[in-house]
Amino acid sequence: MTDRYPNQPIIFTDDAWIMSEDPPITPEIIWEKMIRPFEGMPASLWWAVGDHEVYHHETEIGEIIGDGYDLSELSDFERRKALNFRHLTETTSGPLTVISSLCREAGIEFLPRFRMNSHYAYYAPPYTDNVRPGFGRYRQENPHLLIGRPGENIPEDTIDWDIRTGKDYAYPEVRDYAYSMITEMFERFDVDGVEMDFNRHPGVFRREEAHQNRYLMTDLVRRVRKRLDEVGAERGRHLKLAVRVAPTLANAARMGLDVPKWMTDGLVDTIIAGVGWIPFEMPIAEFVEEARGTGCAVYGCLEGLRPLVDESALRAASYRYWEAGADGIYLYNYFTLPPTWIRRTIPELADPARLKTMSKRYEADHADRIQYGGHGGAFRNAVPAAQMPITLIETSTGRGPVVNIDVADDVEAARAEGKLGRCTLGVSIEHFAPDDKVDVLLNGDLLAWGTGRESYMPGGRKWPTLEGEVGLQYDIDSPPLRKGVNKVEIRRRPAANDVGNQPVVTNVEITITYQDT
Template sequence: MTVSPDAPKVIFTDDGWILSATEPPLTVEKLKAEVVDSHNWPGGALWWSIGDHEVYHYETEIGEIIGEAIEGLDEGTYSFVHSGTPGVIGKIAANVRALMDECGGPVTALSKLCREAGLQFFPRVRMSSHYEIDPRNPAYGRFRRDNPELLIGKPGEELAVGSLPWGQRTGLNYAFPEVREYMRRIIFETFERFDVDGVELDYMRHPGVFRSDEAYQNRYLMTDLIETVHNRLKEVGAERGRDLQLAVRVPPTLADSVRIGLDVESWIRDGLVDIVAVGGGFIPFETPIREFVEAAEGTGCQIYGCIEATRHMDDDAVRALAARWLSHGATGVYLYNFYTIYPEWNQRIAEEVSDPSRLARLNKRYELDRAGPLYPSRGHGGAFRYASPSTTLPVTLRSTSDGAGPEFSIEVTDDLDSAIADDALEGCSLTLRFEDISPDDEIEVTINGGTIARQAGGFAAEGWTRMGITCHFWMAYPGYPEERQNEGKSLTFEVACPPLRQGDNAIGVSLVPSSGNAGGAVTLTNVELDVAYKQ
């Protein structure tokens, strides 16, 4: 894959927070100041979500505009997105209408503002939302309410509460031609009517576009839709004398993508997609960006890794992810749910993660991720797990016959030898997080085959903090990261170089048998490797 010099290094996404957070009427002036100007960084892009659950927040002539279909419905019924902020549906509807009256609507305004600012602009289409929403709520959407036979769950079908099929039962089923045709018309509208640079089809909001037992067999149907969109997009681009681009956001591995009916590798190989954003951002350190880059070899397709703010947004982890992905050949970073963070944070992070030479001597924290349980499943949470690979963590450490425990691999991008030679390295440390560890528990740790420590649980520190976004972050601008307390205990070990090295590092963790913990077990939840530089 050849990284295009014209491709954005950082893609900022926005779910339309300003429509929820602004007291009507929202104006174009405010839209420019708090959305476009906030993300107008050289080499950046702004991709804007047009709605959810087929209830649209833009001036569509095809779909349902929010606030249109409310007679006989009850906003007081449950909606995962809206119930925590009563009255917000009416506020969004009023602001969409205000922009339609002032300038034509949100997408008309944003496409013009971004063009004037030199900022790439894509509308973002959610392909099948799995949020839990009561059908009586206006946010559920007329298309699903009127066509229950076109959903993943069959009318009258009995499903075990908490199972994956139950969690996905109200999602769109693209096996039906009526669903594919409806979404085709929505997608076409975003680039036929508006002066945009392309369109994103977001399959991570939310994963699951077929019944799970039919997804792999039906992948050809989604490929047909992708090809149809690609061909029309290129036709419109040729008419305008511009290259309009098709982007997709997909599960974190090629295998998981095709398993759920998305033949992403074929889309890349056959030139049907121009940009692939990889993953939901919840297990970013377990996301093999390199396999997507290799799939794109010999094509013009650009690959981005996704970072999700609701996971956590510590600077050191963001830098580690960006450094790893860029070293694997990715074009850049795709930021999700960061849209209300104060502009100075956006600019600083964008400048750091887009420049490998600058990243090289900045502190980083490499981590291992947790995919979570397959059961119970609720709505979008289960959908994310459905599209993810299994992970080693969390893992319960128990005594074994040979004394060995699980082994993990952590890749370090940093050139540690060079940093030591330049006297730039402050030090490296390995931290293990435990759900429970007692003073009688003894842990042995190895790195690349050599034992670095044996330590008793009595030395474990209580709890730790991570930086995260605030509750209802989409309702407040500017937003500021806040510390979140995590329960558990931690053991931290200083690590020399060697045994730690640039590249893959094998880390072994085992519970040492002793009279104090005979038959006991310890749950390991996190493994973190910090690289710190002299400032």
């Protein structure tokens, strides 16, 4: 059996923002605002069906947004979704039916997305009567099936605290519930498969049991695969199973997801690697290598947060995935961007040959962008440490921290062909005092203090306060700049007038441009 559509280079995800538009929405509004921008684009459209076991599609199994509540009990966000769902089910066959039909008419691959867990903190905790409707009745009525046990003493501001309200898939009841919800979406609706999203949010077992419980999640994935094949055989075409997992194979295994086995056993068609928060350091190549010979496609996830809302950084991260052998790019949380952005940017990101000579900015990833609290702890559970920020402390040997920047561009070849334009190395440092100086080395070549440009904030003052920031920018060439990992060492010189400050490197970036681009 074959797929209805071939794999597209871009998977564009949508968290169902259309359902929270001012009611009432209609099929015409859905087409114009949500579907039409993708017509003729090299992209698939995948749509989230709910969160926290509360859904906004026509399910006969799960709880539907607003059911059993007076509209006055709902938040404004929940009320709009409830009203739009009711209007669509009263005037059409329902939102999932409408959206899948419109995508099919437009020739766009469409998959519903099932969030395997949710750890949002803005809902009141379970085990009390004081819960918001959006928390969902499933967890209210089944506290014994959650990761945190009723009455268990869990320290606050820890990962265990932040994931305590999530479903624990060690229980067969939880796995059966997920199986029923997932299979209903392709049994009842004319879709092209289904996605099991393990990154919304990370954490499906108690942490101390997760690695040992990998076989339980594999059993669930195998059940879903079997049912997909049965339904696909009835329809005469292949139905796709996609999974989104942690940014490394080791982290996925630690969390109870046996990704290599899913590949080698032919259980999944598409692996989406990562949350999208460490795009310049995520080892996408290990997923590509693991998938080799299995027929499983590998996509790298990018999320619409800083720095990836800047197109030069977005191009760099995408090209890095392509050069590592990925089959495509998975765009998460870009659904708020306008249709003009979609139609301009998607063709660029989908074409590695086009990206090859476009300007890019490679950066070191940040560990400080993930906070504790709610789903922040869940992401800390899945995302490995990154290089930024770094406190600069004088060392006895005079050496400093080394920051690795992985550059996918073949800058050596571009230089030889006369196509390479201006390239720069940028270093941002906070808490920089007037007498502070640093030396920067790129792959062992010294870029001495005073040879680059210095900019100071705030207000353009020559010397910042200790709360200010200095930006250093150096023009660089190839060599020393090279394709692959570039080592940037930052050495703090002894200060003539030590004021006791501790400078902090907040960003390191390499910008590459090309002639006539």
